[in-house]
Amino acid sequence: MSLRVTFLGTGGAVPTTERAPSALLVNREGDRLLFDCGEGTQRQMMRFGTGFTVDHIFVSHLHGDHILGIPGLVQTLDFTERTDPLAIHCPPNCKRDLEDLVHAGGHQPSFPVRINEVTPGSVALRTEEYAVRTFETEHRTRSQGYALVEDARPGRFDRSTAEELGVPAGPMFGRLHAGETVELEDGTVVRPEQVVGDPRPGRKLVYTADTRPIDRTVEAAENADLLVHDATFAEEMAERARSTAHSTGREAGEIAARAGARRLALTHISSRYAGDASPIAAEARAVFDGECFVPDDGRKLEVPFPDADES
Secondary structure, three states: OOEEEEEEEOEOOOOOOOOOOOEEEEEEOOEEEEEEEOOOHHHHHHHOOOOOOOOEEEOOOOOHHHHOOHHHHHHHHHHOOOOOOEEEEEOOOOHHHHHHHHOHHHOOOOOOEEEEEOOOOOEEEEOOOEEEEEEEOOOOOOOEEEEEEEOOEOOOEOHHHHHHOOOOOOHHHHHHHOOOOEEOOOOOEEOHHHHEOOOEOOOEEEEOOOOOOOHHHHHHOOOOOEEEEEOOEOHHHHHHHHHHOOOEHHHHHHHHHHHOOOEEEEEOEOHHHOOOOHHHHHHHHOOOOOEEEOOOOOOEEEOOOOOOOOO
8 A cells, every 4th residue: 555755845945946845745545645835836746747636735834935835736726627625734723824825816716625724633634544643843833743644454364374264265364354253154253363463553654844853743753654854954053943943954863763763854954955965864864773864856755564574
């Protein structure tokens, strides 16, 4: 089951020729979720071949480098004769400003646009297989991050044991794996726990957007398969990071280490590192043992299941 991340915009507040403002597209088995929508996001979608179709936009906060791509994207979706509704999720007290953006220039979308204010610590989206949860972050305005958390999966099916118990190959295998007790032709009852292992964890993807390094992120990102964290500056600019409510590469690495995350993507890179963001990555790797990288715009990443390497 695919969980693909495309880094559409990895830059800070000032775009560069290499990095656009914040935007992260997640394709989870066909569900297309956009986290923030900075200026030029629709062009990045064309450039990197993701297409325009999105089902939900999750806004972290109202700074321009995270939302100014919304009007253009909405109007382009209108030109494509979209009829499906678009949901925009955002922190409390942001709805009116986002409505103004959606209707910029007097535009009236021909498809429904629903703006959903979500309190940090609650669920922005719930499907049959995963939830997108919110958590409070620390920035210069009301802000929040998002955690996509998949439900646990059924345990591994033990075919050999099932056959030893007399279960014929075929539909009964599937029924047992789905948690249903079956009865064989001779009257023998076989229960799922006899042939199915313990439930296996789903995946967790956490997106902080702009934030200082805080305990709430550690809690939200516990055992995350991918943590996408603010790393605007290197340590040489630590005071600047504090005064602007951002994080350094080292601070992001420390958060990832405390959370036990498996992978760390360092984003929102300041334009002062346009030519070379390696100091940010080096500082994070010094304190975090997992996979750590500064993604370029356009990088695509498949997020594997935690047990993908198990035989």
